[in-house]
Amino acid sequence: MPRVSELFFKTAIIFLILGIAIGLKMGISGDHGAFPAHAHFNLLGWVTSAIFGGYYALNPAKAERRLAMIHYGLYTLGLVVMLPALYLKYANGNDAMEPVLGIGSLIVAAGVLVFAVVVFSSSQAQRSATSAAAR
Numbered sequence: 001m002p003r004v005s006e007l008f009f010k011t012a013i014i015f016l017i018l019g020i021a022i023g024l025k026m027g028i029s030g031d032h033g034a035f036p037a038h039a040h041f042n043l044l045g046w047v048t049s050a051i052f053g054g055y056y057a058l059n060p061a062k063a064e065r066r067l068a069m070i071h072y073g074l075y076t077l078g079l080v081v082m083l084p085a086l087y088l089k090y091a092n093g094n095d096a097m098e099p100v101l102g103i104g105s106l107i108v109a110a111g112v113l114v115f116a117v118v119v120f121s122s123s124q125a126q127r128s129a130t131s132a133a134a135r
Contacts, residue, residue: 085104
């Protein structure tokens with residue numbers, strides 16, 4: 001499995017554990033105020049990261065590109081900035097987290113745009129360049 005796939009899957013599991021922990025906390029306390037954070041941890045952290053990992057596993061030529069690791073770093077940084085701020089905003093009513101949440105959201109969006117470039121770029125061009133370098 002390509003390294004970037006493994007990183008996305010490992011990161012996805014961490015966010016799944018955190019998302020479940022938030023869900024358990026809400027269920028035990030009866031306070032469901034943090035449900036937006038719970039949903040984002042699970043959907044952006046767990047599901048989307050796992051989908052990225054699966055895509056790269058199915059497209060190893062694209063996974064070997066430097067852009068794939070840039071995608072991983074950018075998207076993960078965005079989640080690490082955005083998701084705790086989202087939790088603090090909704091679980092604690094901390095509206096001061098709004099600017100941090102906005103910055104994190106923009107970083108996540110940039111990561112998704114990088115992924116779009118990866119998806120829409122031709123893997124044929126990568127194979128041609130590799131073949132030419134091998135000659």
